[in-house]
Amino acid sequence: MKKPKIDKTPARLDFIQSATGLILALFIMGHLLFEASILISNEMMYKVTLMFEGYYFFGERYPGIISFLAAAISAIFILHAAVAMRKMPSKYREYRIMRKHTASLHHEDSSLWMIQVLTGFAMFFLGSVHLYGMMAQPDQIGPFLSSVRVVDGHMAPLYLLLLFSVVSHAFIGMYRLALKWGFMEGKNSKKSRKIHKFLMRGFILVYLVIGSFSLAKYIEIGMTHDFSDGETYHSQTIQMESEQ
Amino acid sequence: MSEKKDGHQLRKLQVDILRFDPHDPDDFPHIETFEIEEAHGMTLFVLLNEIREHHDNSLKFDFVCRAGICGSCSMLVNGKPTLACRTLTKKLDQHITLAPLPLFELIGDLSINTGTWMRGLNERLETWIHDKEQELNVDALEERMEPDLADEIYELDRCIECGCCVAGCGTIQMRPDFVGAVGLNKIARYHLDPRDKRDNKDYYELVGDENGVFGCMTLLGCEDVCPKDLPLQSKIAYLRRMMLRTGLKG
């Protein structure tokens, strides 16, 4: 029997959507932890920044790396958004049906999906702004520079919204990812789903706490620190050649 | 019967029913409220028949087996799709709302035409054993099958086509061409079955697109409302993996 060739696109798109989502989610898990280094000390945050700038590998700072990273993430971000857009209610009518459906069904997982759609939609704007900033000014990162941006650059409200969006979106997404593909399902899928959901809730909570504290710290620094001798942070332990 | 069950406080139930007769040009969807004395061990089957027999004999609804096995009586009970015949009133509040399942053609009041819909689905997905090559000899020993596999197939074969999963799925509400969990479960069932000689590519043709397994957004309403407790999430995931593999290999 000769069979006509199958159309591979739907499989690929679904895979891309999940893969990009997963990469972004893992990225964010790391990102927010690195960001939280500010909670340990300014010095720590500074070291992390240096690390990303390749200082520990090349002995020199290349903010371009960050630019490159941001560009790469942006690409994934855009790809993910573009692919995931297929799933967003495309017409207002669809959105209304879905709203009505979730409201009358009182069904948690359907509501979670609604949250994902709304947060995705929000990030479309919030995330883009942030990413653009990171691409354009990769050298403007550090305990002080960042704090200045957060406070004087009026980024704090945006970050707060972005934080809530991205954390819920990412972990709901990971939960959905696990169930969608049957990761670590085990013998009893009802039980493993419960575990997945528990983990999802836990991660959201932990990350919201960490993120909020870091943001608070940036704000605190931005509001209280005396930037009269420049906005760049001067490390006590690491001496840059250029600064000498 | 144990006394504690009968000790349940009987109430006067307030039952709101969404009514509409599409055959009556003057009618429009409206809520009608009935007050019914609760009885011991009362199910919605008993309750609705009580209404029909003593309050309004034009009330339309469907029951066949009244035992939770034929899938005729699915409706929205307080917004949730479920089988009415096996819903005990004592598990519900004193105020009950009943409405027909959305998406299916309305015959009248709570009666919907799930049959035609399911038939269309079965035809679309060709939910029967495909094995034309082999001439069946009914005299000879039957083909062997691993006992565990037989059990596994039966597990998925238990679907009663009640349509609850369809009503519980937001995706299909938005995009009526989506096959829904009921359809995906059926494909998973035939995929498991060695008697069906279709290969992955054949199945991909049927469900390898946005109306099939890649259209499912893992909302899990299906899994949570299925009255037969079918492992829908797990089987859709299984099918998705199969179809992805097929799709990537080409």
Next chain:
Amino acid sequence: MKIIYTDVLIIGGGLAGLRVATGVKERGHDAVILTLVPPKRSHSAAAQGGMQASLANCAMGEGDDEDVHFADTIKGSDWGADQEVARMFTHCAPKAIRELAAWGVPWSRVDRGDHTAIINAKKVTITERDEAHGLITARDFGGTKKWRTCYTSDGTGHSMLYAMDNKAHDDKVEIHERMEAIALLHENGRCYGAIARNLMDGELVAYVSKATTIATGGYGRIYEVSTNAIICQGMGQAIALETGIATLGNMEAIQFHPTAIVPVGILTTEGCRGDGGLLLDKDGYRFMPDYEPDKKELASRDVVSRRMTEHIRKGKGVKSHYGDHLWLDITILGREHIEKNLREVKEICENFLGIDPAEEWIPVRPTQHYSMGGIRTTYRGESQTLKGLYSCGEAACWDMHGFNRLGGNSVSETVVSGMLVAEYIADFCDTPESSVNIHSSTIEKFLKIEEEKIEALLTVENGEDAYVLRRAMEKIMMEKVGIFRNGKDLQEAVDELEALYKRSKNIEVFRSKSRAANPALVNAYRTQRMLKVALTVAYGALLRTESRGAHAREDYPERDDANWLKRTITSWPDKEQTMPTVTYEEIPIGKMELPPGFRGYGKDMTLHNTESKVRQETVAAIRKKLEEGGASRFEIQNALMPFKHKLPSKYQNRNERLNEPLGEEHE
């Protein structure tokens, strides 16, 4: 006027109807199925326990064959069955099940090695043969010598029905759902189809066909409490009766199932007892061994039901709001077994009783369950009196069940009779005799009559309330035509039912006047017809002054082979008569392979027919002679009662078994 032409019209989309449809379709004839509900929702879906077929795969089924199955069936029927038909049936049951296996039913399979089972309240280890691994297994059911009831967990009927319906899709059978046949079209003693009413919009449609098959299932809903689906209202039997020509057989033979839950009457399968469950009384005492020391809980259904009723009458029942009941204890089977093999039972207990059957006992009592009677047919499934009208499945009295059917023989009958009758119908359709010679004016006349009936129901004033009549009928049947019957009650029942029937001619549909979907209208015309069916049951029971199988007369406790070895035949030749006409059809002993004997329950109360002894001796002599000559069981059987020539040739071959390979046939 809407007329639809087809070769074969099939009324009923249950197992029997679907099997006929695919059968005639494969022979190249068009088929249309009419059904009240989508086929997959037919009552057949409710069969839990299993299907009998003598495959002899599992260890406890070893040594089983057609002969054993045949003997069980005839004894079960209390010698009321047509033995040739029972032979045809037992011969074809393995074929039917193998066919279903190929069409997708996931039959539970034999698993090699040891497993434990509960037999007679004790744990036993059973060892399955290696060579049987992966073949279809079976469980124990009442009234059988061997474990012969094949199953898929406890959703056997469901799986079978789904496989059949899917097969019908594959075969492109046309299925018209929510179309109710309300009258048969006939002219000059020949049936040409039916008038049907669309239950969604009320339209009347004439279906004209060469052959018409009624596969509408049983009529349990004439009783107040029944395990049957609520659409099992006997409409097939009623419209056949209303032709005035077709006849019904053994309508009084009604089976009561021992274990339906109280109060709703939903069945818990015989598999519960088959797998080792016990019946207990109010003291938690296992009483069945006292009555039936041999078969205990697994005696034939009619026997167990009567013993339970007797025991309740002795005051041993458990009192409840809804009358007395007994307990079914399956806790001893263990949770794992229940969750795997008795899932539906578990769900039913949880949903309708709020109990966990792995922990608690289930309240049960005997409840109306099966209609052995139905449209009387020849072995070809054709009405004996109305040409072109066929019937099979529970709707028919083909007559392999006689006065009591064995558990698991019914779904088996649906597919076997469906498969055979389809061939006979196709044969008929292949002959010129089958051409349709009905005047269109006759069709019009039939349509008009039905229209007028409906019109009358909607326009009569000061008429009767159909619900009131129906509830009264249900109560009479329940109280006076139940498990134990007696002349006085039956006479009252007949009189009261006749009075109700007369009143039913003046039914008015109150308030709800729609001609489209209108439940009140449906109830009105069905009630009229159900009353006719109820009358055939009650009247047949009144006249039959003996006890046979499920028909137990307290005033005539003996089985009376001398006078009553015959079938009750009911008809309704004149529209104006208010009682059915009853005649009888002899069951000739002279041709029996298994002459009447003692059924083996309680003490022998049979009033024997002198002919039985003669035939027994003849049979014994033939058997002895042939056995000495080294004849095979097939040759002996053939000498006693040849039947194979009656089967369609493609179903005449022998059945393969592990111990009976097909090769031997040519020796």
